[in-house]
Amino acid sequence: MQTVAILTALFACLFAGVPVGLALTLMGAALYLFKGIPLAGIPEEFLGSFNSFILLAVPIFLLTSNILLRAGVARDLFDAVQRWVGGIRGGVAVSTILSCAIFAAISGSSVAVAAMIGTVAIPEMTRRGYNQRFVMGTLAAGATLGILIPPSIPLIVYAAVTEQSTAAMFLAGVGPGIVLVGAFLVYCVIKSFMGGAPVHEDSAAELGSRWRVSLKALPTVAIALTMIGGIYAGIFTPTESAAVGLAMTVIYVMFLRRSLDMRGLRGAVVQSGTTTANLLLIVGGANVFGKAILLYRIPFDISTWIAANITSAGMFILVVMLLLIVLGLFLEGIAMILIVLPVLLPSLGVHGIDPIWFGIFFVLMIELALISPPVGMNLFVIQSVARADLKEVILGVVPYALIMLAMVGVLYAFPAIVLWLPFAS
Amino acid sequence: QERTLRIATSVPQDHYLTVSIAEFADQVTERTGGDIAFEIYPAQSLVTDQQMDQAVASGIVDIGVGSASILAGTIPALNIFAVPFYFDTREKLDNSVSVGTPIRDTLDAEIRNVGLNAVFWIPYGAIAMVMRDDPVRTPDQMQGKKIRSFGATVSEFIESVGAAPVVTSGGEQFLALQRGLVDGGLTGWSSITGRRLYDVAQYVVTTDHMYETHFALMKQSTWESLSPEHQEVFREVGQDLEGKLLDEVFAVVDEVKAELDGKMEVVELTPEEKAAWKEATAPIARQFVEGADPVSVTVFEEAEKIQ
Amino acid sequence: MPTDPHSPPTGPHPRLLRMCERVSHTAGEIGSWIYFIIGVCVVYEVVSRYVFNSPTHWVEEMSRLGMVWGTFLILATCLSRRQLITITIVSQALGPRARFMQELVIFVLFTLLAGVIAWYGIESMIQTISVNRRTNTTLSLPYWIFYLPIVLGFVLFLLQALAEIGAMLLTGHRLKPGFGQEEI
């Protein structure tokens, strides 16, 4: 009863338009007061949340994405991929997914990937006469790979909340990322042959020599490989990988490519700074709320209820999936992690669900949230880049959304796709 | 008159420290006839280890289980237990951490000086060194190696033998070893089995060079709000447990070693090898006293006496 | 996408609000550059570890300290730019009158929250100074330098929220678009 009342109050606050970080902190504060805990716990909790070497990776990864976006690097990469696969029917759609995947390996955010690839791929596909819905769906969905393929900001936050190793979470995202890219590609080819793409593609040769064009994309690929390869090889921690990626990016775009000046850098720095603080306010608020509900033993009540009423792991995942689909209609991904996880964490043990697997599952659901209306940031970004009708974008992502849901089933049936890499020596 | 006190720990429900404080709580409740009850919040559900002393001071929790090495930031004299090989036998410990011995009483007074009260000291045990690929026996084999560290004094130890300390959180320890980010790491015995470090490191070297203790910390004013009878119960229960737990701490190391059989090679150092380590790390003792505060100097002089 | 972060506050803002915004935005810019500088320090740490085989003693802790300073300094600018993640589905359906009231209530709540955090932040800071609480690291930093940014950040936040309330009451309408959705 108490549990229901507290959670209802929280969601009432959220839907009344109170910013998520504020709503969480206020609810937490009220619960502290009722239990007689001094409110000194709140600044303490904020300090504890921000005083973290792990979360430091967040602003750095965001900064790298912002710099790449402003420097217009996506053009080089997209052209290079085009030069290899652009000639076949549906080749531009294939290039789009592949470019999204490669940029996902540098960017920790999906919106940045959508903006980056969207600006170059949408005009190209439209010019060649691709089906408009198909174009926008491919981009909106392809960009969500940004948070599944490492680095990934939601995975960092998940690791911080569950005290899993960030490096393990990153490595766990690689396998599912590749499988999802594969599934998207298969759909793209099928859809293209069913009329999504023109029968005759432009010759890819007009872009110039294959190797010369590829050479221009090489730095981007090198940065991506250094970042994830460095973590896999144990050369550096995820936070260090973020910093090394940032340094390589700054040197590349400011000194070699010369496509970003100090003003551009300043803009990127301030933008990623405010985005980080915005997220961390929620992290702090969620920690206050998370501690407060522990005082009322809510997570344990819920896990007890789940143990008594939900009989199998499959059932549990299904219920959580429905919950996350509904929340994902309205809510931002990090906020979803931070609100749901403290409540559900003890329940994972009930059916022996691996927390690393659950994190990847969770991120898949966040990907879905990014492309589900009414609030799906990737939909908005693609809509504004393409200057199209939002409804068209939404219809375009439907097949991809179904693929993602199917992906949950695949990961459930073959957990090794997730768990193999982090534990392979 | 009933009273409920909140206890916080930073380790899981079934961890030795939480179990110990729970036993303390049960006994106090029983012996006060239910006057004092407790609620336990384990696994940093209420407070993390880094914030424990502050949380006790602000009244967020009534009793916080915190480690000497973290409190040592504020009370440098507590670093005495990190001076290598000064507290490596049961006898030395009996002469330094038991109530009534000079070191214990000095440190207790020092803790009271910062407004806290160590209701009871929870023995924790020695620190061991896991090595990924090399069965290190002597300090000169440490040259140039990267070793996981978790604090200032641990880093000093690592550097004194020519190795490089890499600060890594407990959670990243496994992967840091697995991926070879570090060649080895210093860690508590229970972490070796608890975090399955035997899957990623082949050797554990029993340097047993430093002793770690934890405290059940109360705010001085909360302590004084207890009746003298209740305070007496707290003290008695604490002292009873301390002796028992110290035995247990030594037993646990043997249990861990038995559990590691076949999973990891335990490198037991010979007395000569241990002497080499002692010599190599001797500068740390000098560093501890040079320019130290009077309390640290007092504690160090007492520690010299029990060697 | 957020609007250009460099655009100075424009429009018919009351002077007090404009002044507050200038301070908030400056603090926000400083905080953002702190993040960037930590990034550089972490690269230095990697280089130091591999090229000179000597990990530093200061990067890990100074990075965390920078993270704390950076984040608290940026918070007020997030409020000023309305860059706070919010569920907007209901707000968008409200009429101008109701939205005005809703936003006013939110600012009052923010004021309360910021006041409480700043107040207890000061209390904790004084407490740490009185016992000379320090970190248990090689640098042995005094803890008050971790609490100071909490106080600064939330005092700034408090002033910003109060200025927004003042401006709203003075002009009788909302001065900026509502809190938005930001995703990553």
Ligand code: NA
């Ligand atoms: Na990514």
Ligand code: NA
């Ligand atoms: Na959505």
